[in-house]
Amino acid sequence: MSDANEARKKRGYAMRLNRATRWSALTACLAAVLLVAACNDSTLPKPPKPAQPPMPKTTAAPVLVTNGMAADAPSATASSANGGTAENTLSERITRGKYLARAADCAACHTSANGAPFAGGVPLKSPYGTFYGTNITPDKTNGIGGWTADDFYRALHDGMAPNQALYPAMPYTSYRQMTRADSDAIYAYLMSVKPAAVPNRKHDLSFPYNVRFGMRVWDWMFLKDTLPDASKGQSADWLRGRYLANALGHCAECHTPRGTFGQLDGAKPLGGAALARISAPDLTPDALAARGWTVKDLQTFFGTGIAPQGSAFGEMYPVVHLSTQYLTPDDLRALSTYLLGDAPPAPTPLPDRPDTLQLKAGRNLYLAVCAGCHAADGTGKPHVAVAMLGNSTVRQKDPRNLVVAILDGIEPQSFPGREAMQDMPGFARQLTDAQIAELSNYLRVAYGAQAGDVNSEIVRQLRQK
Numbered sequence: 001m002s003d004a005n006e007a008r009k010k011r012g013y014a015m016r017l018n019r020a021t022r023w024s025a026l027t028a029c030l031a032a033v034l035l036v037a038a039c040n041d042s043t044l045p046k047p048p049k050p051a052q053p054p055m056p057k058t059t060a061a062p063v064l065v066t067n068g069m070a071a072d073a074p075s076a077t078a079s080s081a082n083g084g085t086a087e088n089t090l091s092e093r094i095t096r097g098k099y100l101a102r103a104a105d106c107a108a109c110h111t112s113a114n115g116a117p118f119a120g121g122v123p124l125k126s127p128y129g130t131f132y133g134t135n136i137t138p139d140k141t142n143g144i145g146g147w148t149a150d151d152f153y154r155a156l157h158d159g160m161a162p163n164q165a166l167y168p169a170m171p172y173t174s175y176r177q178m179t180r181a182d183s184d185a186i187y188a189y190l191m192s193v194k195p196a197a198v199p200n201r202k203h204d205l206s207f208p209y210n211v212r213f214g215m216r217v218w219d220w221m222f223l224k225d226t227l228p229d230a231s232k233g234q235s236a237d238w239l240r241g242r243y244l245a246n247a248l249g250h251c252a253e254c255h256t257p258r259g260t261f262g263q264l265d266g267a268k269p270l271g272g273a274a275l276a277r278i279s280a281p282d283l284t285p286d287a288l289a290a291r292g293w294t295v296k297d298l299q300t301f302f303g304t305g306i307a308p309q310g311s312a313f314g315e316m317y318p319v320v321h322l323s324t325q326y327l328t329p330d331d332l333r334a335l336s337t338y339l340l341g342d343a344p345p346a347p348t349p350l351p352d353r354p355d356t357l358q359l360k361a362g363r364n365l366y367l368a369v370c371a372g373c374h375a376a377d378g379t380g381k382p383h384v385a386v387a388m389l390g391n392s393t394v395r396q397k398d399p400r401n402l403v404v405a406i407l408d409g410i411e412p413q414s415f416p417g418r419e420a421m422q423d424m425p426g427f428a429r430q431l432t433d434a435q436i437a438e439l440s441n442y443l444r445v446a447y448g449a450q451a452g453d454v455n456s457e458i459v460r461q462l463r464q465k
Protein backbone atom coordinates (compact mmCIF):
# COMPACT_ATOMS: atom_id res chain seq x y z
CA MET A 1 0.00 0.00 0.00
CA SER A 2 1.30 3.43 -0.83
CA ASP A 3 1.95 6.08 1.80
CA ALA A 4 -1.02 8.07 0.64
CA ASN A 5 -3.29 5.08 0.93
CA GLU A 6 -2.20 4.27 4.38
CA ALA A 7 -2.69 7.81 5.50
CA ARG A 8 -6.01 7.99 3.76
CA LYS A 9 -7.45 5.23 5.92
CA LYS A 10 -7.00 7.43 8.88
CA ARG A 11 -8.45 10.49 7.43
CA GLY A 12 -11.78 11.70 8.65
CA TYR A 13 -11.67 15.10 7.10
CA ALA A 14 -14.66 16.75 8.58
CA MET A 15 -16.26 20.10 8.24
CA ARG A 16 -17.30 20.93 11.69
CA LEU A 17 -20.76 21.89 12.78
CA ASN A 18 -22.51 20.42 15.76
CA ARG A 19 -26.05 19.17 15.53
CA ALA A 20 -27.66 22.26 17.01
CA THR A 21 -26.05 24.61 14.54
CA ARG A 22 -26.77 22.31 11.66
CA TRP A 23 -30.45 23.05 11.78
CA SER A 24 -30.06 26.76 11.84
CA ALA A 25 -27.52 26.47 9.06
CA LEU A 26 -29.95 24.37 7.10
CA THR A 27 -32.76 26.85 7.48
CA ALA A 28 -30.59 29.81 6.65
CA CYS A 29 -29.02 28.04 3.70
CA LEU A 30 -32.43 27.12 2.43
CA ALA A 31 -33.46 30.75 2.69
CA ALA A 32 -30.30 31.77 0.86
CA VAL A 33 -30.89 29.23 -1.87
CA LEU A 34 -34.49 30.33 -2.32
CA LEU A 35 -33.34 33.91 -2.41
CA VAL A 36 -30.93 33.10 -5.18
CA ALA A 37 -33.52 31.10 -7.06
CA ALA A 38 -35.90 34.04 -6.84
CA CYS A 39 -33.33 36.48 -8.15
CA ASN A 40 -32.61 36.94 -11.79
CA ASP A 41 -29.04 37.09 -13.00
CA SER A 42 -28.57 40.80 -12.53
CA THR A 43 -29.39 40.69 -8.84
CA LEU A 44 -27.45 37.51 -8.18
CA PRO A 45 -24.77 38.18 -5.60
CA LYS A 46 -21.47 37.91 -7.39
CA PRO A 47 -18.55 36.18 -5.75
CA PRO A 48 -15.80 38.58 -4.80
CA LYS A 49 -13.69 39.89 -7.66
CA PRO A 50 -10.63 37.81 -8.33
CA ALA A 51 -8.44 40.29 -6.52
CA GLN A 52 -4.74 39.59 -6.21
CA PRO A 53 -4.12 38.60 -2.61
CA PRO A 54 -1.62 40.69 -0.70
CA MET A 55 1.52 38.85 -1.59
CA PRO A 56 3.62 37.69 1.28
CA LYS A 57 6.96 39.33 0.69
CA THR A 58 8.94 36.17 1.03
CA THR A 59 7.40 34.48 -1.96
CA ALA A 60 9.11 37.05 -4.12
CA ALA A 61 12.41 35.97 -2.62
CA PRO A 62 11.75 32.49 -1.35
CA VAL A 63 13.53 31.24 1.71
CA LEU A 64 13.88 27.88 0.06
CA VAL A 65 17.32 26.38 -0.01
CA THR A 66 18.31 23.06 -1.46
CA ASN A 67 20.04 21.02 1.13
CA GLY A 68 20.25 17.51 -0.14
CA MET A 69 17.89 16.21 2.54
CA ALA A 70 14.63 16.94 0.83
CA ALA A 71 15.13 15.42 -2.56
CA ASP A 72 12.11 17.04 -4.13
CA ALA A 73 12.72 20.49 -2.76
CA PRO A 74 12.90 23.21 -5.36
CA SER A 75 16.21 24.80 -6.12
CA ALA A 76 17.11 28.05 -4.45
CA THR A 77 17.04 29.79 -7.77
CA ALA A 78 13.42 28.95 -8.44
CA SER A 79 11.99 32.37 -7.83
CA SER A 80 8.25 32.62 -7.71
CA ALA A 81 6.26 35.79 -7.68
CA ASN A 82 8.42 38.40 -9.37
CA GLY A 83 7.97 37.39 -12.96
CA GLY A 84 9.93 34.19 -12.50
CA THR A 85 13.19 35.48 -13.87
CA ALA A 86 15.17 32.65 -12.33
CA GLU A 87 12.68 29.94 -13.17
CA ASN A 88 13.83 29.19 -16.63
CA THR A 89 12.67 25.83 -17.65
CA LEU A 90 9.41 24.01 -17.49
CA SER A 91 11.11 21.20 -15.61
CA GLU A 92 12.15 23.62 -12.86
CA ARG A 93 8.60 24.82 -12.61
CA ILE A 94 7.30 21.27 -12.41
CA THR A 95 9.76 20.43 -9.63
CA ARG A 96 8.66 23.46 -7.70
CA GLY A 97 5.02 22.64 -8.39
CA LYS A 98 5.49 19.17 -6.92
CA TYR A 99 6.96 20.66 -3.77
CA LEU A 100 4.13 23.18 -3.51
CA ALA A 101 1.45 20.55 -4.15
CA ARG A 102 2.88 18.62 -1.21
CA ALA A 103 3.08 21.70 0.98
CA ALA A 104 -0.57 22.35 0.10
CA ASP A 105 -1.46 18.65 0.61
CA CYS A 106 -3.55 18.31 -2.56
CA ALA A 107 -3.09 14.52 -2.42
CA ALA A 108 -4.91 14.35 0.92
CA CYS A 109 -8.22 14.83 -0.85
CA HIS A 110 -7.43 14.03 -4.48
CA THR A 111 -5.48 10.73 -4.28
CA SER A 112 -7.58 7.87 -3.00
CA ALA A 113 -6.68 4.57 -1.39
CA ASN A 114 -5.24 2.27 -4.04
CA GLY A 115 -6.00 4.91 -6.65
CA ALA A 116 -3.81 6.62 -9.23
CA PRO A 117 -2.18 9.87 -8.06
CA PHE A 118 -4.64 12.78 -8.18
CA ALA A 119 -7.38 10.66 -9.81
CA GLY A 120 -9.85 11.61 -7.05
CA GLY A 121 -12.47 9.55 -5.25
CA VAL A 122 -11.37 10.31 -1.67
CA PRO A 123 -14.49 10.39 0.51
CA LEU A 124 -14.67 13.49 2.74
CA LYS A 125 -17.34 13.16 5.38
CA SER A 126 -19.07 16.31 6.54
CA PRO A 127 -22.29 17.20 8.34
CA TYR A 128 -23.75 18.03 4.92
CA GLY A 129 -23.05 14.62 3.48
CA THR A 130 -20.03 13.05 1.79
CA PHE A 131 -17.93 14.94 -0.74
CA TYR A 132 -15.55 13.16 -3.08
CA GLY A 133 -12.25 14.70 -4.11
CA THR A 134 -12.23 15.03 -7.88
CA ASN A 135 -9.93 13.83 -10.64
CA ILE A 136 -7.32 16.56 -11.16
CA THR A 137 -5.06 14.64 -13.54
CA PRO A 138 -4.65 15.98 -17.09
CA ASP A 139 -7.21 13.50 -18.42
CA LYS A 140 -9.31 15.46 -20.90
CA THR A 141 -12.63 13.75 -20.13
CA ASN A 142 -12.51 13.07 -16.42
CA GLY A 143 -9.81 15.39 -15.15
CA ILE A 144 -8.70 18.94 -15.79
CA GLY A 145 -6.86 18.30 -19.07
CA GLY A 146 -8.98 20.90 -20.81
CA TRP A 147 -8.28 23.60 -18.23
CA THR A 148 -6.01 26.59 -18.79
CA ALA A 149 -3.71 27.98 -16.09
CA ASP A 150 -6.27 30.78 -15.71
CA ASP A 151 -9.08 28.31 -15.08
CA PHE A 152 -6.92 26.56 -12.54
CA TYR A 153 -6.04 29.75 -10.69
CA ARG A 154 -9.71 30.69 -10.56
CA ALA A 155 -10.57 27.37 -8.95
CA LEU A 156 -7.91 27.82 -6.25
CA HIS A 157 -8.52 31.51 -5.78
CA ASP A 158 -12.27 31.95 -6.23
CA GLY A 159 -13.64 28.44 -5.88
CA MET A 160 -14.98 28.69 -9.42
CA ALA A 161 -14.54 25.92 -11.98
CA PRO A 162 -15.20 26.87 -15.62
CA ASN A 163 -18.69 25.40 -15.46
CA GLN A 164 -19.70 25.68 -11.81
CA ALA A 165 -19.08 27.06 -8.32
CA LEU A 166 -17.06 24.71 -6.10
CA TYR A 167 -17.96 23.64 -2.60
CA PRO A 168 -15.67 24.98 0.14
CA ALA A 169 -14.84 21.34 0.99
CA MET A 170 -12.13 22.25 -1.52
CA PRO A 171 -10.22 24.68 0.74
CA TYR A 172 -10.11 27.67 -1.60
CA THR A 173 -10.80 29.85 1.44
CA SER A 174 -7.13 29.18 2.23
CA TYR A 175 -5.71 28.69 -1.30
CA ARG A 176 -7.10 32.12 -2.16
CA GLN A 177 -3.93 33.49 -0.54
CA MET A 178 -1.70 31.57 -2.96
CA THR A 179 0.34 33.59 -5.44
CA ARG A 180 -0.38 33.31 -9.15
CA ALA A 181 3.15 32.02 -9.74
CA ASP A 182 2.70 29.21 -7.23
CA SER A 183 -0.68 28.31 -8.72
CA ASP A 184 0.97 28.16 -12.15
CA ALA A 185 3.73 25.90 -10.83
CA ILE A 186 1.21 23.47 -9.30
CA TYR A 187 -0.71 23.58 -12.57
CA ALA A 188 2.46 22.72 -14.51
CA TYR A 189 3.15 19.84 -12.14
CA LEU A 190 -0.39 18.43 -12.35
CA MET A 191 -0.29 18.66 -16.14
CA SER A 192 2.86 16.52 -16.01
CA VAL A 193 1.34 13.62 -14.05
CA LYS A 194 -0.15 10.61 -15.79
CA PRO A 195 -3.71 11.24 -17.02
CA ALA A 196 -6.11 8.84 -15.31
CA ALA A 197 -9.40 7.90 -16.96
CA VAL A 198 -11.22 7.73 -13.64
CA PRO A 199 -14.71 9.27 -13.65
CA ASN A 200 -15.66 11.56 -10.77
CA ARG A 201 -18.01 10.30 -8.10
CA LYS A 202 -21.13 12.28 -7.44
CA HIS A 203 -21.16 13.94 -4.01
CA ASP A 204 -23.66 12.43 -1.67
CA LEU A 205 -25.24 15.54 -0.16
CA SER A 206 -28.59 16.26 1.39
CA PHE A 207 -30.87 19.11 0.37
CA PRO A 208 -30.24 22.05 0.25
CA TYR A 209 -26.49 21.46 0.13
CA ASN A 210 -26.82 19.60 -3.15
CA VAL A 211 -27.84 22.89 -4.75
CA ARG A 212 -24.53 24.30 -5.95
CA PHE A 213 -25.97 27.72 -6.50
CA GLY A 214 -25.99 28.29 -2.76
CA MET A 215 -22.20 28.27 -2.81
CA ARG A 216 -22.08 31.57 -4.62
CA VAL A 217 -24.02 33.14 -1.78
CA TRP A 218 -21.63 31.52 0.66
CA ASP A 219 -18.63 32.93 -1.27
CA TRP A 220 -20.22 36.34 -1.37
CA MET A 221 -20.79 36.28 2.38
CA PHE A 222 -17.67 34.57 3.65
CA LEU A 223 -14.82 34.40 1.13
CA LYS A 224 -12.14 36.75 2.45
CA ASP A 225 -8.96 37.97 0.80
CA THR A 226 -6.80 37.34 3.86
CA LEU A 227 -6.89 35.15 6.89
CA PRO A 228 -6.30 36.79 10.28
CA ASP A 229 -2.95 36.07 11.93
CA ALA A 230 -2.64 33.88 14.97
CA SER A 231 0.72 35.35 16.05
CA LYS A 232 2.81 38.49 15.71
CA GLY A 233 5.91 38.88 13.61
CA GLN A 234 7.58 40.45 10.62
CA SER A 235 10.79 38.49 10.08
CA ALA A 236 11.38 36.75 6.76
CA ASP A 237 10.77 33.39 8.48
CA TRP A 238 7.50 34.57 9.97
CA LEU A 239 6.25 35.88 6.63
CA ARG A 240 7.22 32.71 4.82
CA GLY A 241 5.64 30.67 7.63
CA ARG A 242 2.44 32.64 7.33
CA TYR A 243 2.28 31.78 3.65
CA LEU A 244 3.03 28.12 4.36
CA ALA A 245 0.40 27.88 7.11
CA ASN A 246 -2.37 29.98 5.59
CA ALA A 247 -2.06 29.77 1.83
CA LEU A 248 -0.54 26.32 1.34
CA GLY A 249 -0.94 24.15 4.44
CA HIS A 250 -4.53 25.36 5.05
CA CYS A 251 -3.98 24.68 8.77
CA ALA A 252 -6.91 26.96 9.59
CA GLU A 253 -9.37 24.63 7.86
CA CYS A 254 -9.02 22.28 10.83
CA HIS A 255 -7.51 24.38 13.62
CA THR A 256 -9.80 27.44 13.39
CA PRO A 257 -13.31 27.08 14.78
CA ARG A 258 -16.20 27.51 12.37
CA GLY A 259 -19.36 29.57 12.59
CA THR A 260 -22.94 28.62 11.89
CA PHE A 261 -22.51 28.39 8.12
CA GLY A 262 -19.32 26.41 8.23
CA GLN A 263 -17.25 29.56 7.69
CA LEU A 264 -13.93 30.07 9.52
CA ASP A 265 -14.36 32.16 12.66
CA GLY A 266 -12.17 35.18 11.96
CA ALA A 267 -12.10 36.15 15.62
CA LYS A 268 -10.29 32.97 16.67
CA PRO A 269 -7.55 32.20 14.15
CA LEU A 270 -6.04 28.76 14.88
CA GLY A 271 -7.93 28.83 18.19
CA GLY A 272 -8.67 25.09 18.07
CA ALA A 273 -11.75 23.23 16.89
CA ALA A 274 -13.54 19.94 17.40
CA LEU A 275 -13.40 17.64 14.38
CA ALA A 276 -15.38 14.43 13.95
CA ARG A 277 -13.83 12.50 16.84
CA ILE A 278 -10.81 14.28 18.25
CA SER A 279 -10.17 17.99 18.20
CA ALA A 280 -7.52 20.04 16.43
CA PRO A 281 -5.79 21.82 19.33
CA ASP A 282 -5.37 25.55 19.88
CA LEU A 283 -2.21 26.60 18.00
CA THR A 284 -1.94 30.18 19.23
CA PRO A 285 1.48 31.06 20.74
CA ASP A 286 0.42 31.07 24.39
CA ALA A 287 -1.48 27.83 24.08
CA LEU A 288 1.45 26.12 22.34
CA ALA A 289 3.90 27.38 24.97
CA ALA A 290 1.57 26.24 27.76
CA ARG A 291 1.88 22.72 26.33
CA GLY A 292 5.66 23.00 26.23
CA TRP A 293 6.21 23.64 22.50
CA THR A 294 9.32 25.43 21.22
CA VAL A 295 10.23 26.36 17.64
CA LYS A 296 12.76 23.54 17.59
CA ASP A 297 10.32 20.89 18.82
CA LEU A 298 7.65 22.01 16.37
CA GLN A 299 10.16 21.62 13.54
CA THR A 300 10.85 18.07 14.71
CA PHE A 301 7.12 17.36 14.94
CA PHE A 302 6.36 18.60 11.41
CA GLY A 303 9.47 16.96 9.96
CA THR A 304 9.14 13.55 11.61
CA GLY A 305 5.73 13.31 13.28
CA ILE A 306 7.30 12.69 16.68
CA ALA A 307 8.58 15.23 19.19
CA PRO A 308 9.24 15.20 22.94
CA GLN A 309 5.63 16.41 23.23
CA GLY A 310 4.28 13.31 21.52
CA SER A 311 3.31 12.00 18.10
CA ALA A 312 0.94 13.12 15.36
CA PHE A 313 -2.25 11.07 15.24
CA GLY A 314 -5.84 11.32 14.01
CA GLU A 315 -6.31 13.85 11.21
CA MET A 316 -2.87 15.32 11.92
CA TYR A 317 -1.06 12.14 10.93
CA PRO A 318 -1.77 12.43 7.18
CA VAL A 319 -0.85 16.13 7.34
CA VAL A 320 2.66 15.17 8.48
CA HIS A 321 2.77 12.06 6.35
CA LEU A 322 1.69 13.54 3.01
CA SER A 323 2.74 17.14 3.48
CA THR A 324 4.95 18.63 6.18
CA GLN A 325 7.57 15.87 6.22
CA TYR A 326 8.57 17.01 2.72
CA LEU A 327 9.21 20.62 3.70
CA THR A 328 12.80 21.84 3.57
CA PRO A 329 14.46 22.56 6.94
CA ASP A 330 14.12 26.27 6.18
CA ASP A 331 10.40 25.95 5.56
CA LEU A 332 9.96 23.80 8.68
CA ARG A 333 11.62 26.54 10.69
CA ALA A 334 9.49 29.20 9.01
CA LEU A 335 6.23 27.35 9.69
CA SER A 336 7.18 26.84 13.33
CA THR A 337 8.26 30.47 13.66
CA TYR A 338 4.94 31.64 12.31
CA LEU A 339 3.01 29.61 14.88
CA LEU A 340 4.94 30.86 17.90
CA GLY A 341 5.61 34.36 16.54
CA ASP A 342 8.85 36.31 16.29
CA ALA A 343 8.97 36.60 20.10
CA PRO A 344 7.98 33.08 21.18
CA PRO A 345 6.64 32.80 24.73
CA ALA A 346 8.81 30.58 26.97
CA PRO A 347 7.53 27.01 27.24
CA THR A 348 5.76 26.39 30.55
CA PRO A 349 7.81 23.98 32.69
CA LEU A 350 6.12 21.08 34.46
CA PRO A 351 6.00 21.18 38.28
CA ASP A 352 8.66 18.99 39.97
CA ARG A 353 6.47 17.00 42.30
CA PRO A 354 2.81 17.07 41.47
CA ASP A 355 0.54 15.93 44.29
CA THR A 356 -0.98 12.62 43.21
CA LEU A 357 -1.82 11.23 46.64
CA GLN A 358 -5.55 11.24 45.94
CA LEU A 359 -5.06 9.51 42.63
CA LYS A 360 -3.85 6.09 43.74
CA ALA A 361 -6.53 4.19 41.82
CA GLY A 362 -5.54 5.97 38.60
CA ARG A 363 -1.86 5.36 39.27
CA ASN A 364 -2.49 1.63 39.78
CA LEU A 365 -4.43 1.43 36.53
CA TYR A 366 -1.62 3.22 34.75
CA LEU A 367 0.94 0.75 36.07
CA ALA A 368 -1.27 -2.20 35.19
CA VAL A 369 -2.31 -1.32 31.64
CA CYS A 370 -0.19 1.53 30.26
CA ALA A 371 3.25 1.44 31.85
CA GLY A 372 4.35 -1.58 29.81
CA CYS A 373 4.63 0.73 26.82
CA HIS A 374 4.73 4.26 28.22
CA ALA A 375 7.09 3.35 31.16
CA ALA A 376 6.34 3.47 34.89
CA ASP A 377 7.73 7.00 35.16
CA GLY A 378 5.85 8.15 32.06
CA THR A 379 8.97 8.82 30.02
CA GLY A 380 8.01 6.44 27.22
CA LYS A 381 10.19 3.86 25.49
CA PRO A 382 12.19 4.46 22.32
CA HIS A 383 10.60 2.71 19.29
CA VAL A 384 7.77 1.46 21.52
CA ALA A 385 5.72 4.41 22.69
CA VAL A 386 5.87 8.15 23.27
CA ALA A 387 6.28 9.76 26.69
CA MET A 388 3.22 10.67 28.75
CA LEU A 389 5.32 13.01 30.90
CA GLY A 390 4.90 16.42 29.26
CA ASN A 391 2.85 14.97 26.38
CA SER A 392 0.93 17.78 24.70
CA THR A 393 -2.21 15.66 24.53
CA VAL A 394 -2.06 15.15 28.29
CA ARG A 395 -1.37 18.87 28.74
CA GLN A 396 -4.49 20.05 26.95
CA LYS A 397 -7.08 21.71 29.15
CA ASP A 398 -9.79 19.93 27.19
CA PRO A 399 -9.45 16.21 28.02
CA ARG A 400 -11.21 15.13 24.84
CA ASN A 401 -8.20 13.91 22.83
CA LEU A 402 -6.71 12.12 25.83
CA VAL A 403 -9.94 10.27 26.58
CA VAL A 404 -10.55 9.43 22.91
CA ALA A 405 -6.96 8.13 22.51
CA ILE A 406 -7.54 5.82 25.47
CA LEU A 407 -10.97 4.68 24.20
CA ASP A 408 -10.11 4.21 20.51
CA GLY A 409 -6.38 3.64 20.53
CA ILE A 410 -4.22 4.64 17.54
CA GLU A 411 -3.74 2.49 14.44
CA PRO A 412 -0.18 1.47 13.57
CA GLN A 413 1.53 4.44 11.98
CA SER A 414 4.87 4.64 10.26
CA PHE A 415 6.98 7.74 10.59
CA PRO A 416 9.65 9.30 8.39
CA GLY A 417 13.19 7.99 8.82
CA ARG A 418 11.96 4.41 9.27
CA GLU A 419 10.75 5.17 12.78
CA ALA A 420 7.79 2.99 13.60
CA MET A 421 5.98 2.37 16.82
CA GLN A 422 3.49 -0.25 17.79
CA ASP A 423 -0.14 0.54 17.50
CA MET A 424 -1.75 1.86 20.62
CA PRO A 425 -4.58 -0.50 21.58
CA GLY A 426 -8.00 0.95 22.43
CA PHE A 427 -9.30 0.34 25.94
CA ALA A 428 -13.01 1.00 25.41
CA ARG A 429 -13.95 -2.60 26.25
CA GLN A 430 -11.38 -3.29 28.90
CA LEU A 431 -11.96 -0.24 31.10
CA THR A 432 -15.13 1.29 32.52
CA ASP A 433 -16.04 4.98 32.24
CA ALA A 434 -15.05 5.48 35.86
CA GLN A 435 -11.68 3.78 35.35
CA ILE A 436 -10.89 5.83 32.26
CA ALA A 437 -11.79 8.97 34.21
CA GLU A 438 -9.48 7.95 37.08
CA LEU A 439 -6.70 7.13 34.68
CA SER A 440 -7.11 10.38 32.78
CA ASN A 441 -7.05 12.37 36.00
CA TYR A 442 -3.88 10.65 37.13
CA LEU A 443 -2.19 11.41 33.80
CA ARG A 444 -3.39 15.00 33.78
CA VAL A 445 -2.17 15.76 37.28
CA ALA A 446 1.01 13.67 37.30
CA TYR A 447 2.27 14.35 33.76
CA GLY A 448 0.33 17.30 32.40
CA ALA A 449 -0.09 19.88 35.19
CA GLN A 450 -3.84 19.92 34.50
CA ALA A 451 -6.76 19.70 36.87
CA GLY A 452 -8.03 16.20 37.67
CA ASP A 453 -11.53 17.15 36.63
CA VAL A 454 -12.52 14.35 34.26
CA ASN A 455 -15.63 12.43 35.36
CA SER A 456 -17.41 9.31 34.11
CA GLU A 457 -20.04 11.39 32.36
CA ILE A 458 -17.43 13.02 30.10
CA VAL A 459 -16.06 9.58 29.20
CA ARG A 460 -19.55 8.18 28.64
CA GLN A 461 -20.39 10.96 26.18
CA LEU A 462 -17.20 10.46 24.21
CA ARG A 463 -17.71 6.72 24.19
CA GLN A 464 -21.13 7.11 22.62
CA LYS A 465 -20.13 9.44 19.84
Ligand code: HEC
Pocket residue numbers: 013101104105106107108109110124131132133134135136143144152155161165166167168169170171175186
Ligand atom coordinates in the same frame (compact mmCIF):
# COMPACT_ATOMS: atom_id res chain seq x y z
C1 HEC B 1 -9.65 19.18 2.10
C2 HEC B 1 -9.77 18.49 0.88
C3 HEC B 1 -9.14 19.10 -0.36
C4 HEC B 1 -7.84 19.55 -0.52
C5 HEC B 1 -6.74 19.60 0.52
C6 HEC B 1 -7.73 19.95 -1.90
N1 HEC B 1 -8.91 19.77 -2.55
FE1 HEC B 1 -9.32 20.22 -4.50
N2 HEC B 1 -11.25 19.65 -4.23
C7 HEC B 1 -11.76 19.06 -3.10
C8 HEC B 1 -13.15 18.73 -3.34
C9 HEC B 1 -14.08 18.06 -2.35
C10 HEC B 1 -13.45 19.14 -4.65
C11 HEC B 1 -14.78 19.06 -5.35
C12 HEC B 1 -15.53 20.33 -5.05
C13 HEC B 1 -16.84 20.47 -5.76
O1 HEC B 1 -17.30 19.50 -6.38
O2 HEC B 1 -17.41 21.56 -5.70
C14 HEC B 1 -12.23 19.72 -5.17
C15 HEC B 1 -12.14 20.28 -6.44
C16 HEC B 1 -10.95 20.71 -7.03
C17 HEC B 1 -10.83 21.21 -8.36
C18 HEC B 1 -11.96 21.37 -9.37
C19 HEC B 1 -11.99 20.14 -10.21
C20 HEC B 1 -13.18 20.02 -11.12
O3 HEC B 1 -13.19 19.07 -11.89
O4 HEC B 1 -14.11 20.84 -11.02
C21 HEC B 1 -9.50 21.50 -8.57
C22 HEC B 1 -8.86 22.04 -9.83
C23 HEC B 1 -8.81 21.19 -7.35
N3 HEC B 1 -9.72 20.71 -6.42
C24 HEC B 1 -7.46 21.33 -7.17
C25 HEC B 1 -6.81 21.16 -5.94
C26 HEC B 1 -5.42 21.44 -5.74
C27 HEC B 1 -4.47 21.89 -6.80
C28 HEC B 1 -5.17 21.22 -4.41
C29 HEC B 1 -3.88 21.47 -3.67
C30 HEC B 1 -3.32 22.79 -3.88
C31 HEC B 1 -6.42 20.78 -3.80
N4 HEC B 1 -7.38 20.75 -4.77
C32 HEC B 1 -6.57 20.45 -2.47
C33 HEC B 1 -11.10 18.86 -1.92
C34 HEC B 1 -9.79 19.23 -1.65
Ligand code: HEC
Pocket residue numbers: 309310311312313366369370371372373374384385386391392393394401402405406410411412413421422423424425427439443
Ligand atom coordinates in the same frame (compact mmCIF):
# COMPACT_ATOMS: atom_id res chain seq x y z
C1 HEC C 1 1.12 -1.65 23.38
C2 HEC C 1 1.72 -0.40 23.77
C3 HEC C 1 0.83 0.66 24.38
C4 HEC C 1 -0.01 0.57 25.47
C5 HEC C 1 -0.29 -0.65 26.33
C6 HEC C 1 -0.55 1.88 25.67
N1 HEC C 1 -0.08 2.73 24.72
FE1 HEC C 1 -0.55 4.69 24.53
N2 HEC C 1 0.54 4.82 22.84
C7 HEC C 1 1.31 3.79 22.32
C8 HEC C 1 1.94 4.25 21.11
C9 HEC C 1 2.87 3.43 20.22
C10 HEC C 1 1.51 5.57 20.91
C11 HEC C 1 1.87 6.48 19.74
C12 HEC C 1 1.09 6.00 18.55
C13 HEC C 1 1.35 6.73 17.28
O1 HEC C 1 1.33 7.96 17.27
O2 HEC C 1 1.53 6.05 16.27
C14 HEC C 1 0.63 5.89 22.01
C15 HEC C 1 -0.02 7.11 22.15
C16 HEC C 1 -0.77 7.45 23.25
C17 HEC C 1 -1.41 8.71 23.43
C18 HEC C 1 -1.44 9.85 22.42
C19 HEC C 1 -0.31 10.79 22.66
C20 HEC C 1 0.68 10.91 21.53
O3 HEC C 1 1.46 11.85 21.61
O4 HEC C 1 0.68 10.12 20.58
C21 HEC C 1 -2.01 8.69 24.66
C22 HEC C 1 -2.78 9.81 25.31
C23 HEC C 1 -1.76 7.40 25.22
N3 HEC C 1 -1.01 6.67 24.35
C24 HEC C 1 -2.19 6.99 26.46
C25 HEC C 1 -2.16 5.67 26.90
C26 HEC C 1 -2.80 5.22 28.11
C27 HEC C 1 -3.50 6.08 29.09
C28 HEC C 1 -2.59 3.87 28.17
C29 HEC C 1 -3.13 2.89 29.20
C30 HEC C 1 -4.57 2.86 29.28
C31 HEC C 1 -1.82 3.49 27.00
N4 HEC C 1 -1.57 4.62 26.26
C32 HEC C 1 -1.43 2.19 26.70
C33 HEC C 1 1.46 2.53 22.83
C34 HEC C 1 0.76 2.03 23.92
Ligand code: HEC
Pocket residue numbers: 013244245249250251252253254255275278279280281283291298301310311312313314315316317319324335392393401
Ligand atom coordinates in the same frame (compact mmCIF):
# COMPACT_ATOMS: atom_id res chain seq x y z
C1 HEC D 1 -7.28 17.65 8.57
C2 HEC D 1 -7.26 18.46 9.77
C3 HEC D 1 -5.93 19.11 10.14
C4 HEC D 1 -5.13 19.90 9.35
C5 HEC D 1 -5.33 20.32 7.89
C6 HEC D 1 -4.04 20.31 10.18
N1 HEC D 1 -4.16 19.77 11.44
FE1 HEC D 1 -2.84 19.96 12.98
N2 HEC D 1 -3.91 18.68 14.11
C7 HEC D 1 -5.12 18.14 13.77
C8 HEC D 1 -5.58 17.27 14.84
C9 HEC D 1 -6.87 16.49 14.87
C10 HEC D 1 -4.58 17.30 15.85
C11 HEC D 1 -4.59 16.54 17.19
C12 HEC D 1 -3.84 15.23 17.09
C13 HEC D 1 -2.36 15.37 17.33
O1 HEC D 1 -1.95 16.00 18.31
O2 HEC D 1 -1.57 14.86 16.51
C14 HEC D 1 -3.55 18.20 15.36
C15 HEC D 1 -2.38 18.51 16.04
C16 HEC D 1 -1.47 19.47 15.66
C17 HEC D 1 -0.33 19.86 16.45
C18 HEC D 1 0.08 19.28 17.80
C19 HEC D 1 -0.51 20.11 18.87
C20 HEC D 1 -0.33 19.56 20.24
O3 HEC D 1 -0.13 20.36 21.17
O4 HEC D 1 -0.39 18.32 20.40
C21 HEC D 1 0.30 20.86 15.76
C22 HEC D 1 1.54 21.61 16.21
C23 HEC D 1 -0.43 21.06 14.53
N3 HEC D 1 -1.50 20.20 14.51
C24 HEC D 1 -0.10 21.99 13.55
C25 HEC D 1 -0.70 22.04 12.29
C26 HEC D 1 -0.24 22.87 11.22
C27 HEC D 1 0.92 23.85 11.29
C28 HEC D 1 -1.04 22.61 10.14
C29 HEC D 1 -0.94 23.17 8.73
C30 HEC D 1 0.32 22.92 8.07
C31 HEC D 1 -2.02 21.64 10.57
N4 HEC D 1 -1.79 21.32 11.87
C32 HEC D 1 -3.02 21.14 9.75
C33 HEC D 1 -5.81 18.34 12.57
C34 HEC D 1 -5.30 19.03 11.46
